[in-house]
Amino acid sequence: ETGVTQTPRHLVMGMTNKKSLKCEQHLGHNAMYWYKQSAKKPLELMFVYSLEERVENNSVPSRFSPECPNSSHLFLHLHTLQPEDSALYLCASSQDRVAGVTGELFFGEGSRLTVL
Amino acid sequence: KNQVEQSPQSLIILEGKNCTLQCNYTVSPFSNLRWYKQDTGRGPVSLTIMTFSENTKSNGRYTATLDADTKQSSLHITASQLSDSASYICVVSSGGSTLGRLYFGRGTQLTVWP
Numbered sequence: 302e303t304g305v306t307q308t309p310r311h312l313v314m315g316m317t318n319k320k321s322l323k324c325e326q327h328l329g330h331n332a333m334y335w336y337k338q339s340a341k342k343p344l345e346l347m348f349v350y351s352l353e354e355r356v357e358n359n360s361v362p363s364r365f366s367p368e369c370p371n372s373s374h375l376f377l378h379l380h381t382l383q384p385e386d387s388a389l390y391l392c393a394s395s396q397d398r399v400a401g402v403t404g405e406l407f408f409g410e411g412s413r414l415t416v417l
Numbered sequence: 418k419n420q421v422e423q424s425p426q427s428l429i430i431l432e433g434k435n436c437t438l439q440c441n442y443t444v445s446p447f448s449n450l451r452w453y454k455q456d457t458g459r460g461p462v463s464l465t466i467m468t469f470s471e472n473t474k475s476n477g478r479y480t481a482t483l484d485a486d487t488k489q490s491s492l493h494i495t496a497s498q499l500s501d502s503a504s505y506i507c508v509v510s511s512g513g514s515t516l517g518r519l520y521f522g523r524g525t526q527l528t529v530w531p
Contacts, residue, residue: 303462343421343521344461344506391460402510402517403448408460 304328307392307409314382315417322377322412324392330407332398333375335367336391338411344391350375351398382416389413419444421509423522431530434497438525440490440507448510448517452481452492455504455524464492464505494527502529 305326314320326333335347349357350369364386366378375392392409395401421442430436442450449468453461465474465481467490473482478495494501504524511517 303460305460307460341523343523346519389458393460399517402512402519405463405466406451406519408453408462410460411458413458 303407303409305392305394305407305409307390307412309412310410311413311415313415313417314379316382316384318382319378319380321379322390322392322414324375324377324409326373326375326392326394326407326409328394328407330394330396331372332395332401333369333372334393334395334401334406335375335377336393336408338389338391340388348377349398349401356398379414382414384416387414387416419509419511419518419520421507421520421522423505423507423525425525426523427526427528429528429530430497432497432499435493435495436497436527438492438494438505438507438527440492440509440522442488442490442507442509442520444488444509444511444520446511447485447488448512450481450483450490451508451510452479452490453506453508455506457503461506497529499529499531502527 333350337345348367353369368376389411391411424439451466452464455461467483480493483490506524507522509520
């Protein structure tokens with residue numbers, strides 16, 4: 302138990318569906334992240350939020366839409382996805398943006414997404 | 418180009434044996450190097466984090482080494498157990514500010530057989 306909870310753990314959706322991934326951290330951290338993990342590829346950073354403000358967007362397609370309503374919750378809204386978007390989506394948190402680089406990063410268990 | 422290369426890509430060992438995983442990096446500037454363990458279908462969990470001045474760090478049966486001059490790190494697992502079967506990911510951090518980034522290796526998939 303890392304203190305970062307992701308739901309759902311598994312999600313299957315069609316290309317025309319709209320769904321959302323949820324992440325909640327119970328660590329009192331101020332920075333939260335979305336990562337994509339595809340088979341045999343390194344983790345790819347998608348979005349970074351610091352104090353509820355998006356501070357980084359790594360050229361992610363607009364069909365992925367993040368939302369951070371407060372420092373404990375992070376969402377990833379999904380719509381009109383492609384089969385190549387099938388992957389494990391990991392949420393992470395750190396004390397703050399600098400600690401994410403200099404210190405510990407805590408990951409959730411991930412949401413396994415399959416796009417048909 | 419900042420890169421993190423891990424070897425071998427996969428490894429199979431018998432329970433009770435030792436093994437060593439390698440990580441070579443070209444990341445600069447260097448802030449720290451981390452090893453994560455990721456069980457199948459789960460999120461990565463931190464094993465060790467080492468800064469420039471640290472040569473070795475242990476966490477139970479896991480011992481990580483760092484040679485900042487040659488930009489190499491290794492993770493040694495002693496007396497392996499079935500629960501050690503997982504992907505081990507090397508992550509190198511550059512910089513010490515909000516401009517710093519994390520560079521991830523592809524991981525080494527370790528399988529421990531009984």
